[in-house]
Amino acid sequence: MEIYKIKELSFSYPQKDKEALANINLNVERGEFVTVCGRSGCGKTTLLRHLKTVLTPYGKRSGKIYFMGELLEKLEQRVQASQIGYVLQSPDNQIVTDKVWHELAFGLESLGMDNKTIRLRVAEMASFFGIHTWFHKNVTELSGGQKQLLNLASVMAMQPSVLILDEPTSQLDPIAAMDFIETVKKINRELGTTIIMTEHRTEEIIPVTDRLVVMEEGCITADGSPESVGKKLSKEKHPMFFVMTSPMQIYAGVQNKLPCPVSVKDGRKWLDLIAGETEVKKENSRAAYGKSSENTAIEMKDVWFKYRKDMPDVIKGLSLKAGKGQLYCIVGGNGSGKTTALSLISGICRPYRGKILIGGKNTAKMNPEELFYNNLGVLPQNPQALFVKKTVEQDLYEMLSGLKLEKQEKESRIREVVELTELNDLLAMHPYDLSGGEQQKAALAKVLLRKPRILLLDEPTKGLDGCFKEKLAELLKGLTRQGAAVIAVSHDIEFCARHADVCAMFFDGSIITENTAKEFFAGNSFYTTAANRMARHICKNAVTVEDVIELCRKSKCRSNI
Structure with missing residues (x-):
């Protein structure tokens, strides 16, 4: 069953001749994991904001959007609030209360649910997302990853049918981003929630995606499985091919007849068939490492810093030297x-201790x-x-x-x-x-x-x-x-x-x-x-896509498999 049906949707912002969305036709099935990607300004966020009327931008619009068979604009706001979950790019822009537990309960309170239901849902979400260990903390004490996880849990407490995420990992470190994506995958797999998200960090997203939608200048240029979209973009030598996963890019750079790997796991198996125990020669550094003192632009010497006297140190004995x-x-x-x-x-x-030198000056x-x-x-x-x-x-x-x-x-x-x-x-x-x-x-x-x-x-x-x-x-x-x-x-x-x-x-x-x-x-x-x-199981020095392609090309007898 279709959860979203978008028919000939076009949209332009006020005083803009160029359309931000141009004749978009897109169907999303219940339980699908759909990732929308494209260059900055191609219309990804504008499209997502049209999927919930309270977030729809102001401007000139034509076309129709159906949610579960009903016109979206005729759907009650209460139904939209509970059934369509939306997680913003910046974690701080969505948090509205002071405590973690209150943030989890806020959406349910706004829907007028009884206290017993609220307590049950909050407890369930806190356990599911592993929030119980910091349940009573102030939201100001949380890291960026914890804030984004809290946003996700707060939305999921309302048990939405669809979860829309707009670049949710853009401000997270690699480990926090992987944990967040794994949680989203778990929501899709175990709860059956439909996922629609935009993301520039596609390395971890594409392998768990059912469908990949590529946008360009307000239009959909590719729509299908990651493998089919990657093959299409590679054949057309489209610049968006460089957002595909590293295994897909490496595969395209090596002549072979094997199926295209999408994930790192599949990439290892493919690489075992293609490359032998060939070492990529170590490259010389792109710049001299360890600049001489006269060539130093910035130097930090044993720097210590805290924001207030009664707070712990944030910077502890930091020494750093960056050269011209x-x-x-x-x-x-x-x-x-x-x-x-x-x-x-x-x-x-x-700093309250240590020195910072720029061009040799304190x-x-x-x-x-x-x-x-x-x-x-x-x-x-x-x-x-x-x-x-x-x-x-x-x-x-x-x-x-x-x-x-x-x-x-x-x-x-x-x-x-x-x-x-x-x-x-x-x-x-x-x-x-x-x-x-x-x-x-x-x-x-x-x-x-x-x-x-x-x-x-x-x-x-x-x-x-x-x-x-x-x-x-x-x-x-x-x-x-x-x-x-x-x-x-x-x-x-x-x-x-x-x-x-x-x-x-x-x-x-x-x-x-x-x-x-x-x-x-x-x-x-x-x-x-x-x-x-x-x-790395073949060559630990192969760090970039180009390194691995070189590794495969140096293999003597297996590149034509």
Whole structure:
């Protein structure tokens, strides 16, 4: 039975000629797991928001949406609230109460359920999701992963027929993201709940997906099983093929007649048939590891920091050294202190012990203006923190307002950065009306306008599609080739492995290990790439998709299977 039937749905935002959705036809069966993917701004979130009338954006719309055979707009709000669950991208945007137990009960209270039913449902959800160990905590004490799990449990307490998730793992570390996806899979498999979700982090999602829907410029360009969609995109050499799983990309890069693997597990079996015990030769580091003191851009020496005197230390004896011309990536769990470290470097926070040196100068003796005009650029975790004007274009000009530049120079810089970040069609829009990925691009454009020599990036790939990630990587490499130092905090393991010069891992307020990207990710269990998990039993040094393809091509006799 169809749970959703979408017929010729078209939609355009106010004062926009181009349609955000164009003639969408889509049926979703009860109990299906459907993943919608596509480039930033392709209409994924707009489509999902049309599946619950209270979230439908304002604009011009045509077409019809049926939910369980009934027109969606004629369905009572109470029925929609209980039957259609929706989990937002940002965990903090959905939490409305102060305590975990109260958050679990809030939706049920709003539906007017009796106390006995509420207590039973809350207890059941707390046990199912493993929340009972932090049931009485304040929500402010929770990690990002716990908050998102709480959002999911709060929605599931109302026993919805369908669960809609809009990039729910974008702000989670790799382990928390895997746990969250496993929970969603469990909901679909054991409770029979229909899942519809959008996600840029497709490595873990695609293997558990029944159907993959690819969108481009408001249209559906592919719809089917992951295997069939992957085959279609590969044959067309479509840029969205690069969001397919690593085993699928590796398969496409090796001539063979075997069935295409989708998951890492299937990829290992396929690799055993294709590749022998061939070692991929270790590459030289993309940049010299361990910069000389005269080439050091940023240095932290035994830094300690806490937010209040009566609170525990967040940063504990942190020492770090990033060189000019280096892309230095930091990975680690939510709440380990990564963002705080960037705040210390940028001067937003001050350590109570230790030194932070930028260009050999102690930041304690520099005021924020001196840091800012010393070509220090910061991209915060929340891109909206940078937006202060009514349009993207005005925001870009605002960034240059303090510089003594001619009008032509300002226009030239803005044209250049707009082209780089693909903002040409978004200049007249309000920054808050952009999608998550588009906001990330606009914030990045603002930061790049001042041509920083030191760039601090907090989750730079959040909300970005795979195509733009490659463009971002080239942009950052261009900056490092010119001698800029880039420090990026990221949960995007694949991006760090492909493009970082040095990677470090944060744990409990300090860096516990750092190395060149290849050495860092080789052989790890969780903080490593899908390609490495697939191939490490044959070659632990194969970290990227390209490494494994090379491994297969070097095998002498089995590549024509």
